[in-house]
Amino acid sequence: xxxxxxxxxxxxxxxxxxxxxxxxxxxxxxxxxxxxxxxxxxxxxxxxxxxxxxxxxxxxxxxxxxxxxxxxxxxxxxxxxxxxxxxxxxxxxxxxxxxxxxxxxxxxxxxxxxxxxxxxxxxxxxxxxxxxxxxxxxxxxxxxxxxxxxxxxxxxxxxxxxxxxxxxxxxxxxxxxxxxxxxxxxxxxxxxxxxxxxxxxxxxxxxxxxxxxxxxxxxxxxxxxxxxxxxxxxxxxxxxxxxxxxxxxxxxxxxxxxxxxxxxxxxxxxxxxxxxxxxxx
Amino acid sequence: xxxxxxxxxxxxxxxxxxxxxxxxxxxxxxxxxxxxxxxxxxxxxxxxxxxxxxxxxxxxxxxxxxxxxxxxxxxxxxxxxxxxxxxxxxxxxxxxxxxxxxxxxxxxxxxxxxxxxxxxxxxxxxxxxxxxxxxxxxxxxxxxxxxxxxxxxxxxxxxxxxxxxxxxxxxxxxxxxxxxxxxxxxxxxxxxxxxxxxxxxxxxxxxxxxxxxxxxxxxxxxxxxxxxxxxxxxxxxxxxxxxxxxxxxxxxxxxxxxxxxxxxxxxxxxxxxxxxxxxxxxxxxxxxxxxxxxxxxxxxxx
Numbered sequence: 326x327x328x329x330x331x332x333x334x335x336x337x338x339x340x341x342x343x344x345x346x347x348x349x350x351x352x353x354x355x356x357x358x359x360x361x362x363x364x365x366x367x368x369x370x371x372x373x374x375x376x377x378x379x380x381x382x383x384x385x386x387x388x389x390x391x392x393x394x395x396x397x398x399x400x401x402x403x404x405x406x407x408x409x410x411x412x413x414x415x416x417x418x419x420x421x422x423x424x425x426x427x428x429x430x431x432x433x434x435x436x437x438x439x440x441x442x443x444x445x446x447x448x449x450x451x452x453x454x455x456x457x458x459x460x461x462x463x464x465x466x467x468x469x470x471x472x473x474x475x476x477x478x479x480x481x482x483x484x485x486x487x488x489x490x491x492x493x494x495x496x497x498x499x500x501x502x503x504x505x506x507x508x509x510x511x512x513x514x515x516x517x518x519x520x521x522x523x524x525x526x527x528x529x530x531x532x533x534x535x536x537x538x539x540x541x542x543x544x545x546x547x548x549x550x551x552x553x554x555x556x557x558x559x560x561x562x563x564x565x566x567x568x569x570x571x572x573x574x575x576x577x578x579x580x581x582x583x584x585x586x587x588x589x590x591x592x593x594x595x596x597x598x599x600x601x602x603x604x605x606x
Numbered sequence: 607x608x609x610x611x612x613x614x615x616x617x618x619x620x621x622x623x624x625x626x627x628x629x630x631x632x633x634x635x636x637x638x639x640x641x642x643x644x645x646x647x648x649x650x651x652x653x654x655x656x657x658x659x660x661x662x663x664x665x666x667x668x669x670x671x672x673x674x675x676x677x678x679x680x681x682x683x684x685x686x687x688x689x690x691x692x693x694x695x696x697x698x699x700x701x702x703x704x705x706x707x708x709x710x711x712x713x714x715x716x717x718x719x720x721x722x723x724x725x726x727x728x729x730x731x732x733x734x735x736x737x738x739x740x741x742x743x744x745x746x747x748x749x750x751x752x753x754x755x756x757x758x759x760x761x762x763x764x765x766x767x768x769x770x771x772x773x774x775x776x777x778x779x780x781x782x783x784x785x786x787x788x789x790x791x792x793x794x795x796x797x798x799x800x801x802x803x804x805x806x807x808x809x810x811x812x813x814x815x816x817x818x819x820x821x822x823x824x825x826x827x828x829x830x831x832x833x834x835x836x837x838x839x840x841x842x843x844x845x846x847x848x849x850x851x852x853x854x855x856x857x858x859x860x861x862x863x864x865x866x867x868x869x870x871x872x873x874x875x876x877x878x879x880x881x882x883x884x885x886x887x888x889x890x891x892x893x894x895x896x897x898x899x900x901x902x903x904x905x906x907x908x
Binding site: 439 | 772783785
């Protein structure tokens with residue numbers, strides 16, 4: 326267990342005029358399947374190095390947004406550009422952690438081999454004993470503080486350890502962008518905060534643009550640059566300060582929600598969690 | 607005609623290998639064990655044991671049909687297992703959702719095989735060979751065919767090794783990384799079909815698990831590295847075949863079938879590994895003064 330409590334310095338909240346180039350640009354996007362529109366008329370922009378939370382109730386279409394950025398699904402209408410071009414499958418500049426709470430306990434593979442697949446898994450040939458790949462895997466494990474898990478079996482890891490291994494697998498190719506789908510959903514609050522601190526450190530130190538899907542904003546609030554809200558077939562984006570208001574959240578969850586501030590200027594959401602965080606979906 | 611077992615193994619092998627049928631059995635058996643160990647690792651990784659079982663049954667009706675038509679059973683095996691594999695791959699990639707479809711098709715296939723065999727007059731020995739294997743009846747031509755098929759299978763696995771591993775272990779990420787999941791799934795099922803078709807000669811459709819699943823099942827308990835697991839699976843499969851042939855040859859006057867001894871060797875190796883690991887896990891717990899038995903302890907020792 327190398328997860329030690331790490332308190333991330335509070336990032337100043339507020340509209341921060343950024344001159345970083347935009348890496349994701351959505352223009353009047355409409356998403357869904359032939360017979361069902363999931364959400365529509367979404368326009369937003371994410372700049373390089375931003376840490377963005379994608380929030381919304383279950384079934385709102387958060388994962389669908391990721392699938393579109395990965396080129397696995399096409400928008401019904403509108404345009405989307407990711408890292409300067411339209412999304413394509415297999416973009417090596419994107420590190421992806423799909424929604425996954427556990428791994429089969431009978432998966433007898435050590436973490437190093439698992440993480441290594443993030444870079445070697447798309448290559449041809451048997452490729453045994455490639456020194457550069459081992460070094461890349463070691464570096465990726467170190468970047469998530471999981472060096473001591475290198476020889477552990479992925480099937481035996483705890484939820485928090487597993488998410489760090491998935492993160493290492495996504496980081497191994499030195500991506501410019503991370504898409505993390507519900508990495509916090511079966512972690513307790515303390516482990517959630519540890520993982521968010523880790524992701525936040527990676528975002529800041531490597532300037533990796535990161536989108537993280539969650540249905541509980543609490544562990545994230547302090548580190549975010551931007552929030553993308555998806556609810557009721559619509560999307561609202563902006564800084565946490567402007568979007569995390571009682572009015573916006575009430576509209577989002579469809580129930581009365583109050584947003585309070587504590588003495589350290591942290592945001593506390595009251596009322597939204599019963600509807601949003603009640604199940605591990 | 608029984609031969610006396612000698613503790614000098616060199617003498618024993620010299621005795622066995624003076625017979626052409628035993629040389630053929632060892633050659634084909636070894637090559638098939640190597641292929642079964644390699645493909646078996648991916649079977650275990652992809653949780654495709656049921657598909658393997660079903661393809662064996664599909665192969666049975668193909669072989670029976672070929673016998674009925676007066677063709678080489680291997681032709682029928684290959685034709686049926688490969689079309690069955692294609693069908694299963696097209697059904698979808700998540701094995702869990704395919705149990706009912708596969709089960710339905712396999713029952714029908716077994717019935718079809720029965721029909722072919724009852725239409726064919728002298729069916730008993732042929733059916734027995736297909737169901738339980740006839741390693742001591744492998745012809746020279748069959749050895750050559752087995753070798754050729756095995757070289758092709760192993761070469762293809764070497765080329766796609768890392769991609770297949772990635773696609774088997776981490777489907778969603780592999781898909782996002784651009785791997786052709788449907789194509790890899792189909793390719794794997796076809797490799798499995800060929801491996802099963804050649805393995806049937808040694809072990810038969812009903813006992814195919816002993817070579818395709820058990821060795822890999824042992825291997826993943828002994829090593830955490832994919833390549834290491836494949837090596838161990840191959841060694842276990844080869845050892846099982848050799849031990850089975852060895853015991854069947856020297857065991858005495860009664861005609862015990864080698865398939866029984868092959869299945870027994872891999873089975874008892876598996877049981878041995880499980881028991882040893884459970885004991886080791888308990889030993890570790892006692893060392894830690896851990897009074898509560900935890901289910902993860904045995905896994906941790908793997």
